[in-house]
Amino acid sequence: MSSFHRVEDGTLYLASEFASVSVAIDTTGNGPRLRITNQQNGAAILLDPLELASLTWLDHERLGPFLDPSQTGWSSNQGAPE
Amino acid sequence: MSLTVDPGTLITEDWRLHGSVYTDPEIFAAERERIFGKCWLYVAHESEVREPGDYKTTFAGTQPVIVARGSDDGEVRVLINRCRHRGATVCQDEKGSANFFRCAYHGWTYRNNGDLRGITYDDAYTTLDRSKLGLVRLPRVDSYAGFIFASFAEEGPSLDEYLGHAKRYLDIIARQGPEGIRLSAGAHNLTYEGNWKLQVENTIDNYHFGFVHRSFMEVLAERIGQAPPIMKKILHDPTWRTIDLGNGHAVHEFGDPETGNNQGQLGDLPFNLIVFPNLCFVGAQLRHVLPKRANKTVVRLYPIMHEGESDEQNAAILRTHEGFYGPAGMGGPDDIEIAFDRVTDGMEATEDDWLVLSRGLERERRAEDGTIVGHAADEVPQRAFYRGWLAAMGAEVNR
Numbered sequence: 001m002s003s004f005h006r007v008e009d010g011t012l013y014l015a016s017e018f019a020s021v022s023v024a025i026d027t028t029g030n031g032p033r034l035r036i037t038n039q040q041n042g043a044a045i046l047l048d049p050l051e052l053a054s055l056t057w058l059d060h061e062r063l064g065p066f067l068d069p070s071q072t073g074w075s076s077n078q079g080a081p082e
Numbered sequence: 083m084s085l086t087v088d089p090g091t092l093i094t095e096d097w098r099l100h101g102s103v104y105t106d107p108e109i110f111a112a113e114r115e116r117i118f119g120k121c122w123l124y125v126a127h128e129s130e131v132r133e134p135g136d137y138k139t140t141f142a143g144t145q146p147v148i149v150a151r152g153s154d155d156g157e158v159r160v161l162i163n164r165c166r167h168r169g170a171t172v173c174q175d176e177k178g179s180a181n182f183f184r185c186a187y188h189g190w191t192y193r194n195n196g197d198l199r200g201i202t203y204d205d206a207y208t209t210l211d212r213s214k215l216g217l218v219r220l221p222r223v224d225s226y227a228g229f230i231f232a233s234f235a236e237e238g239p240s241l242d243e244y245l246g247h248a249k250r251y252l253d254i255i256a257r258q259g260p261e262g263i264r265l266s267a268g269a270h271n272l273t274y275e276g277n278w279k280l281q282v283e284n285t286i287d288n289y290h291f292g293f294v295h296r297s298f299m300e301v302l303a304e305r306i307g308q309a310p311p312i313m314k315k316i317l318h319d320p321t322w323r324t325i326d327l328g329n330g331h332a333v334h335e336f337g338d339p340e341t342g343n344n345q346g347q348l349g350d351l352p353f354n355l356i357v358f359p360n361l362c363f364v365g366a367q368l369r370h371v372l373p374k375r376a377n378k379t380v381v382r383l384y385p386i387m388h389e390g391e392s393d394e395q396n397a398a399i400l401r402t403h404e405g406f407y408g409p410a411g412m413g414g415p416d417d418i419e420i421a422f423d424r425v426t427d428g429m430e431a432t433e434d435d436w437l438v439l440s441r442g443l444e445r446e447r448r449a450e451d452g453t454i455v456g457h458a459a460d461e462v463p464q465r466a467f468y469r470g471w472l473a474a475m476g477a478e479v480n481r
Contacts, residue, residue, distance in 0.1 A: 068200030
């Protein structure tokens with residue numbers, strides 16, 4: 001089910017029927033970054049402003065490789081992450 | 083599939099209808115192929131997939147589909163909701179936003195235009211042609227006045243030709259709000275153990291109103307301090323008309339189709355409309371009839387919200403809708419019990435297995451535009467529906 005909520009520290013939780021993630025500003029380093037955490041397995045990535053700005057150049061077709069499960073979390077070489 | 087009975091023999095020239103039309107699984111199987119496999123089928127209103135990436139799950143006739151607006155191109159596609167791997171439905175939510183869909187069974191992942199984007203642990207497939215394993219797209223999708231239709235048939239009449247005289251009424255529905263309409267309130271669903279055609283026929287049957295809905299009429303009389311005008315109008319007002327619009331479509335006008343009102347506190351649409359085979363409008367709702375088996379049907383009722391009107395006004399539309407049609411409403415449950423359950427029970431008796439659909443046959447008249455016009459309480463709409471049914475089932479329509 002789709003859902004969306006925000007907790008007091010500003011972390012956002014977004015879910016669709018396919019995935020569930022949290023999104024928060026990370027300030028543990030010298031500059032701000034966006035932390036995206038997969039709520040299903042705890043995997044996380046920190047994205048800096050240049051990476052985020054570069055994402056805006058993409059359309060969904062070009063994001064496709066990241067959605068190919070064998071190229072990301074479900075490769076026989078890696079085993080199951082979740 | 084081949085049908086052992088000629089569908090043309092199931093309706094007599096004097097409009098008697100054989101009971102097996104409602105009960106025979108073989109006829110239902112033929113309907114799946116000849117009607118739902120070929121006609122234009124309503125699937126969504128544009129307001130339900132407004133933004134790129136929006137999707138809705140529903141049924142094109144009997145088959146589960148995803149109506150999705152392309153993430154990058156904004157095009158609306160109708161995709162069969164069945165994973166190409168092992169057949170599970172890929173999307174479950176009634177609506178959502180997703181640029182990619184991932185099947186929960188083994189993780190096969192599709193773009194929302196249907197293309198197969200990836201397979202989990204894909205080193206086990208060395209020769210699979212992924213380009214042929216996208217979600218199946220219905221070959222034809224078109225919309226009219228915001229209503230999206232799709233067809234499994236590669237060829238056939240255009241949507242414009244198919245809707246024909248019904249277009250005028252869809253235009254009026256699309257103008258119900260000052261800035262249009264939206265189906266943002268979602269739907270409530272009902273299921274009954276009976277044939278899908280019972281709901282379509284009942285949607286546009288005025289003859290039953292004073293009988294099935296007698297208790298509602300009594301409540302209405304108390305509310306307004308007099309006998310409700312609706313039954314008198316149905317029986318005696320010549321501007322209240324039933325019309326065979328052709329192609330199986332039919333309307334019941336409450337006077338002027340732009341400004342009429344049922345005067346029954348049922349919702350403010352100025353007419354009831356059926357668009358063959360399974361789209362209906364009544365009260366203030368769009369009614370999507372979903373056949374499951376010969377004797378099982380799901381109906382989704384979508385209250386029509388008005389764009390450009392206040393939340394309070396739209397809330398009033400919902401309250402009126404719930405008052406009659408809701409699960410605890412004063413009308414809908416009576417239709418389910420009497421028009422669906424009791425009819426289905428009665429159909430178990432097959433000694434003289436013929437119904438009578440000839441009400442008003444002698445007094446209907448053909449108008450200059452080819453439509454057939456009759457009195458409000460006559461069975462013109464039922465005959466209109468079955469003329470469309472006969473034609474779609476491959477029978478000669480000479481009645």
